[in-house]
Amino acid sequence: MIKKILLLTCLFGFSIQSIQAQKTGNNNPIIPDLIADPSIVQFGDTFYCYATTDGYNAGLATAGPPVLWSSKDLKNWSFNGFYFPAAEKQLFWAPSYPVKVKDKYYYYPTVNHDIYVAVADSPAGPFTLPKGDFSKENTFPLLKMDAPKGTKGIDADVFIDDDQKPYLFWAQRGAGRLNPDMISLDTTSILKISTKRGGYSEGPIVFKRKGIYYYLYTLSGHENYVYAYQYSKVSPFGPFIYPEEDIIAKTDVKEQIYGPGHGNVFHIKDDYYFTYLEFGRSSTNRQVWIDKMEFNEDGTIKPIRLTNKGVDPFPSLAKNEVAIQSAEASSTLPDFKVPYVKDKTINRTETYSPQNALDGSNGTRWLAATKDSTATFTVNLGKKTAIKKVASYFVKPTAGHAYELAYSVDGKNWKPYGGHAEIKVQSPHIDERSVKAQYLKLTFLKGTSGLWEFKVYK
Missing domain, CATH: 2.60.120.260 (Galactose-binding domain-like)
Structure with a gap:
């Protein structure tokens, strides 16, 4: 529909449009493209953003190819080519960031509506399937969309605990333990996480800080996306404590920031950052934003202030830029x-x-x-x-x-x-x-x- 409107309202003929340049000073959105479902992780001196490519003007009927944006300073991002070539022509969405196990990197994208495992020798890829391909006759998803216990096999998030045991979380509160090979799921461990709030949920985020396990989950969608959370002092599977103030990210009408949806949490030492998609362009035309995440003394998460300014944890590495008149x-x-x-x-x-x-x-x-x-x-x-x-x-x-x-x-x-x-x-x-x-x-x-x-x- 958006594409049709743009076509109907386009200019006929050429006109010269000239205007002075002014800098905004805002860091959000962080990447110069329409992308969503971001997972940001740091390996060495480089940040990597694994995400869904939006902007192809057909909603969820199409998907952009898998590209990997990287940055040294969280400010200047770039990519070159495709990092998962086999998925280039597939419906590719919502990849988790990869985890390193025994010198291999494993990551878990949603391809053609199911969760797969891909493996590489580097976080930058190229990633390949450990077995099979994406043909109907030779496909081996880790988890199908119609997943057990009423869950939905999309939007994987991987967590490795201090004892090196790996866990997988997915949409509609799905959870289970990965086997040590990282490419198969212990089906006997699958459960549905019990949450304070019901309703449809995607984009789970699991992390551990100072002995506390945090489980974040989305509610609703579109401009009404919100992120809720709960935490456990026992295990990634709970039992959970449900804080009174459990909604930590929601639309800010005054700032005109809408629908903080499927994202992830990463940290630099004890500075934590919340990465999320922002829905303010409507449909699959989303962008990636980052804002600071802060904690109370008891470990509960403070409501996150969504901003246009965003965060700038490192000095920009881009120097000698010429002012354009x-x-x-x-x-x-x-x-x-x-x-x-x-x-x-x-x-x-x-x-x-x-x-x-x-x-x-x-x-x-x-x-x-x-x-x-x-x-x-x-x-x-x-x-x-x-x-x-x-x-x-x-x-x-x-x-x-x-x-x-x-x-x-x-x-x-x-x-x-x-x-x-x-x-x-x-x-x-x-x-x-x-x-x-x-x-x-x-x-x-x-x-x-x-x-x-x-x-x-x-």
């Missing part, structure tokens, strides 16, 4: 009023101005008009400047892009700077060359004509 484009998609699903208080209108690619925010983007078959995006640095690198963060990067990039000192005479004629699947696309320029012009050859961000470095 203004941007213009061959066309701009008309504004789009985001429809609500369950909450009428949502009041979001997406804009697609060229300025959005210069504002430092992963929550805004420039998009060309639908009928602009030769879209261009041009920036003015304000004066002749020595530059060394350009980073282009394209819209819908998981589908791939081909483009040309040129530079000029007068805005009239152009010389090649970078780009490539073949489609490449990555973000950002990096071009490096030492020149003096005042203007840069990007011409789209293949792929969605749009930018989350466009950055220039000296």
